[in-house]
Amino acid sequence: MGAQELTLEQIAARAGEEAPVEINFRQNKLSKTYLAPHIDALRADLQQMRTAFDNSYKNSAEVRNNPRRTYPKGYCLEITKGVRDMLQNQMQNPTTPAMKALHDFCANGGIAKRVWGNLRNNYFQNAFQMGNLYVDVANDTVNPSKPQIEILPWAKSGFYGIRDxxxxxxxxxxxxxxxxxxxxxxxxxxxxxxxxxxxxxxxxxxxxxxxxxxxxxxxxxxxxxxxxxxxxxxxxxxxxxxxxxxxxxxxxxxxxxxxxxxxxxxxxxxxxxxxxxxxxxxxxxxxxxxxxxxxxxxxx
Incomplete structure (x- = not known):
């Protein structure tokens, strides 16, 4: 196939890159084993990463030169991707109990990915799906008075993929x-x-x-x-x-x-x-x- 052509497999992969996946028995079991005992610690680690990202990004030229958005409002994509990069670095050499648990969760087949979609029929939102958990590290990007980090059971999150x-x-x-x-x-x-x-x-x-x-x-x-x-x-x-x-x-x-x-x-x-x-x-x-x-x- 020529260099200027796509395959259906490539298209399907891109279509699913940001889409949530179905939570099956295995994901529930892995989440219960590895993630559930460390929810508070995971939230604390993510808060540290979010704070570090804010400190490095909120005064950047990209933010200063955008008068239509006052940080963090409207920056859910940038924040989520920034924290994702930090998470990926942590996964290479985890040093905290929560990061070690997340590493083991993924190593045993747990799903951890960035997702984009419809949050509660009110917002477009970027977040993470970690097994049967909804993990939002940019929860304050619509209402800055909200906590920055939100972790919920996926079934209670009100997050849906956009399919039409x-x-x-x-x-x-x-x-x-x-x-x-x-x-x-x-x-x-x-x-x-x-x-x-x-x-x-x-x-x-x-x-x-x-x-x-x-x-x-x-x-x-x-x-x-x-x-x-x-x-x-x-x-x-x-x-x-x-x-x-x-x-x-x-x-x-x-x-x-x-x-x-x-x-x-x-x-x-x-x-x-x-x-x-x-x-x-x-x-x-x-x-x-x-x-x-x-x-x-x-x-x-």
Missing amino acids: YNMYGKLAEKYWGGQVYANRCLPELSVMFPILFVNRYGELEMHANYQTLLYRNMEQNFKLSELYLLNRKNRQQLLPEKYQVFLQENFGALVEPVGDNDLRAIFANARDTNLRFDISRCQPLLDIALEIGKKSKAQV
């Missing part, structure tokens, strides 16, 4: 503030990017660049985006005129939304030509999607 664009769109409006529109004016992008989003700052974004949902859509041969565009309530709702004009002038958008039959033909062509496996065709679509957001931000 309908839920994604609803949560985007609720969490980020703004308005979601079905992408029917840029049909060549619609198979991969079915959502247009006008954020709270009045900027237009080609949404759903998030890896988990993007690759899950590709894994299912664009069925998720097709279902969203054909079945969404008010799917023919037009963008406000200034955004429509912006897309027409800068990206060749259609004057009128593409109809259902033409849209089905676009999806059929994407499948017939194996678009999902062709990096040389997918990458330009991603580049255009990103460019829409950049150019819109520059003009607002």
